[in-house]
Amino acid sequence: MGPDAVLVPQPSAEDFPDFVSIPGRIARHARDFPERRAVVCGDTSRTWREFDRRVGRVARALAAMGLGRGDKIAILAANSGEYLETFMGALRAGACVVPLSTMAAADALEKMLDDCDARVLFLSDRYRGLVEPWEDRLSKLIPGGRIAYDFERPGWRAFEGWLALADDAPFERPLDRLDDFNIIYSSGTTGLPKGILHSHAMRDLLAVRFAAFDYGPDTVSLASTPLYSNTTLVSVLATLGGGGTTILMPRFDVVRFLEIAERERVTHAMLVPVQYQRILAHPDFARYDLGAFKAKLSTSAPLRAHIKADCLARWPGRLIEIYGLTEGGASCTLEANLHPDKLHTVGKPGLGSEIVVLDEAGRVLPQGEVGELAGRAQIMMKGYHGQDGKTRELFWHDAEGRLFFRSGDMGRIDEDGFVVLLDRKKDMIISGGFNVYAADLEVLLLEHPDVIDAAVIGIPSDEWGETPLGLCVLRPGAATTAEELRDWANGRLGKTQRLAAVEIRDSLPRSTIGKIMKRELREPYWAGRTARI
Template sequence: HIRRGGMFGYGPEAISLVSTPLYSNTTLVSVLPSVALGGTTVLMPRFDAGGFLALAEHHRVTHAMLVPVQYERVLRHEAFDRTDLSSFRVKFCTSAPFSAALKAEVLRRWPGGLVEYFGMTEGGGTCILVAHQFPDKLHTVGRPAEGHDIRILDDAGRELGPGEVGEIVGRSPFSMMTGYHRRPADSAAAEWHDATGERFIRTGDLGRFDTDGFLTIVGRKKDVIISGGFNIYPVDLEAALGAHPAVAEAAVVGVPSVRWGETPVAFVVLAPGHGADGETLRAFANARLGSTQRIAEVAIVPALPRSPIGKVLKRELRDGYTAGRG
């Protein structure tokens, strides 16, 4: 991150606004180059969109790292369009799926560039998308960073080519975990070695490379829904729901089904000022999906459960749904 600082406009005049937890690798993306290259760091005790906008304008902030849900909340805040954000040089994002539509809106409405990172705390390689330089690749997370090696594997551990979906594994020249503390079995399961013996870390994510070397994330391997023998990727269903103007956020999980083994259920947060019922949204999405992908139910919820760095906690959604019907 420090080595890339100059490329992204860090230096003594840079001012970073930090709104994510300091213990997270997410935060280090913006904090390390700011501190190392003599810049200023402004810390928010707790994120709120209005406070972020006020601090950004007051301090003439040049850099910030936000997770996707924070971008969504800042853009939707009533003060956004009257806040002076012209000081921004680059904004960063990581930690959770960042839709192409939201990236495009950030580029259109918020001054400065936009850079997305894809990686993991364990150190299994990094991809970088410089979104303002590749506006036709916003559906991807970019290409592997210099010196990083990312590959795609099938279930048997064989490498796959461009266009083929499989598990993402990676290695980094700088920081790779030695293992999980006192969990040797989990540590071994997290590793893959290529034919030359090089060690890679399994990310647990599914993805595919295009012919230009850009990586698209399909979803989490553990979140794939197997319904009637077909693999269903929640990201496709979430995108179909997200095309409806009343949908602010959507998350899809697989729940037990006597007939199909698993079946997709969606949880939707409505956009402010919009009204829609679950059946209307289900019909809208299913009209855009294949016959094997169709959503069984759409539940309207006030908010999606999230971790401190913005990841949707799908296990909580799944467990809450099954408990309510158990």
């Protein structure tokens, strides 16, 4: 899908007179401060000179294979320096990168690779088992297009050997602001997930605007979520764009995170809510010196108000919550330090975004009323790759004809202009004709001293259609029963909100970026019934 084919209007050259691609910024940093650290992962550290050189070699190696503007390369691997070199090198070659989720099922991964027309696949040994069931059907990969980071197998080329065939001569290929940057597949669990297509302009603009969060050449950013996630990429690209140091964790571990943060004098981290919860709950948290932090960011799911308050009290530096879609459009930021009375919100529209609240008929609701959030911004995705119909389903136009993206999230805008986020529209529980927002019930359950994690889902009810069920994880040693917890909650809830039951769970299923997988929780209760799962 080229610039002339996109459904979503894109900015003109006049809107970005100072556009510089992320690969172009990397080359600039290599010239300006060649010996500063660019990327660190485990025992491997690359200066900007070294990183830029290896990025150039990846670009040259891909170009030698015939790849150029708009061609797709896919990566299925854990975080590593080589992963980031591949990503940036492919961009420099003009290619579009498809970072694949390591949590996806094997059949879903096959569909993604076929859908995006990837010509080269980079793979690590840890995820070979996801590829082997359909490896023989990868007909769109070019000869030599199977590259192994850390294993040897017939038909696969070793990454370092492949890279050694390219020389260190500088590689330059003009990149247009609307060229394809990446395709990120949504986390759909049935059918083909939607491939969200971003442009170079969108990515570079994010890097520029994150300077407001103190990203710059002195940044030391610790990335502990997977590189296939937009959550991770936003922070990593801001660090690369600003000339800071990116420290990659192949896998998140609380103690390891705290050790690295103290030793490396980490200034920035983009974390998801469950990570904040686990880090702050660690008994040795106070022993670590985190005084170098300038800003901690949170995204991917709502960060509970009590966790924000705890973070403000005990963790130095700014706390910034970002609400937004991978598709772009609706976006909010909450400077928690500046607005301690608004911790129950996700802040005000930010990063050039405008937000409205819509009713079921698509009419704009007045301030304070609950509806679906829709937003627009200077930069939004180019569309869902190859799915024009799905792209159009997002569209809403205001009276002036301006395009907004429907978010699928329910919420309201309070009297001060702060957005209160409720549930995903598809997760809203309709009980006896009343809308019940699981988020409200979850906040209440988490106020109980014995509850450390909670989710509320709608389950079938012959009387009400569906009814709320609370699923709770208790603190170690807690003696509260499910019935006591239900009665405690229902004594504080309105009649239409009351829980039919509470179940105690050892844990709640979460994705690698911390989102509770409510579809998985609902499925056993709705099996065999006609309902959205």
